[in-house]
Amino acid sequence: MPTVLEKAITDSLKEKNCIIGSKSVSNAIGNSKLVIVSRSATPGIAESAKAAGVPVVEFAGSSVELSKLCGRQYRISALSFVKLAAATIKAIIGESKKQ
Numbered sequence: 701m702p703t704v705l706e707k708a709i710t711d712s713l714k715e716k717n718c719i720i721g722s723k724s725v726s727n728a729i730g731n732s733k734l735v736i737v738s739r740s741a742t743p744g745i746a747e748s749a750k751a752a753g754v755p756v757v758e759f760a761g762s763s764v765e766l767s768k769l770c771g772r773q774y775r776i777s778a779l780s781f782v783k784l785a786a787a788t789i790k791a792i793i794g795e796s797k798k799q
Contacts, residue, residue, distance in 0.1 A: 703795060704788065704791045704792050704795050705736070705757070705759075705792050705795060705796070706769060708781065708784060708788055708792060709736075709769055709770055709779070710771075712781055712782075712783070712784070713770060713771070715783075717781060717782045717783040717784070718779055718780060718781050718782060719732070719779070719780045719782060720770065720772070720776055720778075720779055721776065721777075721778065722741060722742060722745055722777050722778040725745060725778040725779065725780045726744070726745050726748060726778075728780060728782070729748055729749050729752050729754055729780070730752060731782055732749065732754050732780035732781065732782060733754070733755075733780075733781045733782065733783065733784045733789060734754065734755050734756075734757065734780065734781045734784055734789050734792065735749040735754055735755070735756045735757070735778065735779070735780045735781075736756075736757050736759050736766070736778065736779040736780070736781075737756060737757075737758055737759060737777065737778050737779075738758075738759045738761065738762055738763040738765070738766045738776070738777050738778070739758070739759070739760075739761070739762055739763075740762055740763045740775075740777055741763070741777035741778050742777070745777075745778050746758070749780075754780075755789060755793060757792055757793060757796045758796070760796075763775040763776055763777040766779065
C-alpha cells in the first residue's frame, strides 16, 4: 500500500508541481509548500527552508531510494512541492513522525 508521501510525489510529478534537486529547491524555497530532504542532503537546504517557514520532512531513505520513488535514474537529495493541499501536508508530516 503506497504511503501518502509516495502518492503525493507521483501525483506532483505527473502534474509538474514539484521541484527536484538541491540547487533548484534552494532557489525556490519561497514558492515551496513542503520540502523533502534525504539523509544525504546538505543541511543547508533544511535550515533555509525552516527559516523561511516551509515545513521540512526528512526522508527516511537515501538519495538513491528517493530517486527510485520519483522514477528517476539519478540521485535526488531534495524535492519540494509547489502546490500541495494543506491536508496532504499534515498527513505527510504526521506519517513521517510515526516512522
